[in-house]
Amino acid sequence: MSDNTIIFYDIPAKNELIWSPNTWKIRYALNYKGIPYKVVWVEFPDIESEMKKLGVQPTDTYPDGSPGPCYTVPTIYDPKTKRHITDSILIARYLDDTYPDRPLLFPPGTRTLQGPWSDVLTWPFLAPMFQFLMPATTWVMNSSSEKFLRNKMPIPMEEVYPSGEKKVEEWKKVEKGFAKMEKWFEKEDTFVCGDTVTFADFALGGYLMWIKIVLGPDSAEWKDVASWNNGRWGKFLKSLEKYEKL
Structure with a gap:
């Protein structure tokens, strides 16, 4: 694993099940682009404290629309740029912008x-x-x-x-x-x-x-x-x- 391996934060479950729909988006995206990553598992009640410790910015609201700050996964850390990014669509856009030489998640003209x-x-x-x-x-x-x-x-x-x-x-x-x-x-x-x-x-x-x-x-x-x-x-x-x- 190189020093530029992305850290990918996900939620664990029993029997090593990988279930979260939002983190699946980014797992698919990283695999599609062929970007090496390491998974760090974070239980639900620990997400806020872990993200605060890492200095990750919260999202604005909770999934039900109630006011934040709300800390969520998926979140990634990219050692190449020394950046944390959270929210699946923002991560996907970041991956295309930072690794444009790999297969694009958003072919030209499709982001909107x-x-x-x-x-x-x-x-x-x-x-x-x-x-x-x-x-x-x-x-x-x-x-x-x-x-x-x-x-x-x-x-x-x-x-x-x-x-x-x-x-x-x-x-x-x-x-x-x-x-x-x-x-x-x-x-x-x-x-x-x-x-x-x-x-x-x-x-x-x-x-x-x-x-x-x-x-x-x-x-x-x-x-x-x-x-x-x-x-x-x-x-x-x-x-x-x-x-x-x-």
């Missing part, structure tokens, strides 16, 4: 087009998925992060996760959300921008990976998602496998 995909987790029509994902996320967390997440919720996670007839109805809403997103793709397109993989694909891939990992690759729920829209989402994630590791 790709921007909204960085916030795929906030799209209203995908919101029904969160009642499934948030409880499932706590169930794969290490104890300190699990406690941290549970304390953020006004009711037990087990009550958030739908059951019975409600689960059936809410899952139908999830399917409708994916059907809406599918309409944005041309039938023959593999990726968001056609045949060329870009940061937008890594943002969507991070979301799909979150579903697959926390619900389980053999779960009925993931098998549903992977099969919807003529198998688009399962095939889409499969197409990104080559970027899962450096």
Whole structure:
């Protein structure tokens, strides 16, 4: 490992699961560009103190929109420039600007087009998925992060996760959300921008990976998602496998 190896901050989980949709965006990006990196694992309750210790600037708000300062990962440290960068889209832009000789995450003229995909987790029509994902996320967390997440919720996670007839109805809403997103793709397109993989694909891939990992690759729920829209989402994630590791 050279002195210029990037330090990449991520959140651990049980059984070495890599689950975070936001950090997956940057893992994909680093691997795509072929930039060496070392992962430093930080539990949820330790993120703020660790980022403050490193002198990392906070983001403006929390994911729910409440006022900050809020410290988040992904964050990277690049020894080449001696800079810390946080927030996935800012990191992706930085990687292209600093390493333009490697494959671009934002081909010329696509930064504005790709921007909204960085916030795929906030799209209203995908919101029904969160009642499934948030409880499932706590169930794969290490104890300190699990406690941290549970304390953020006004009711037990087990009550958030739908059951019975409600689960059936809410899952139908999830399917409708994916059907809406599918309409944005041309039938023959593999990726968001056609045949060329870009940061937008890594943002969507991070979301799909979150579903697959926390619900389980053999779960009925993931098998549903992977099969919807003529198998688009399962095939889409499969197409990104080559970027899962450096």
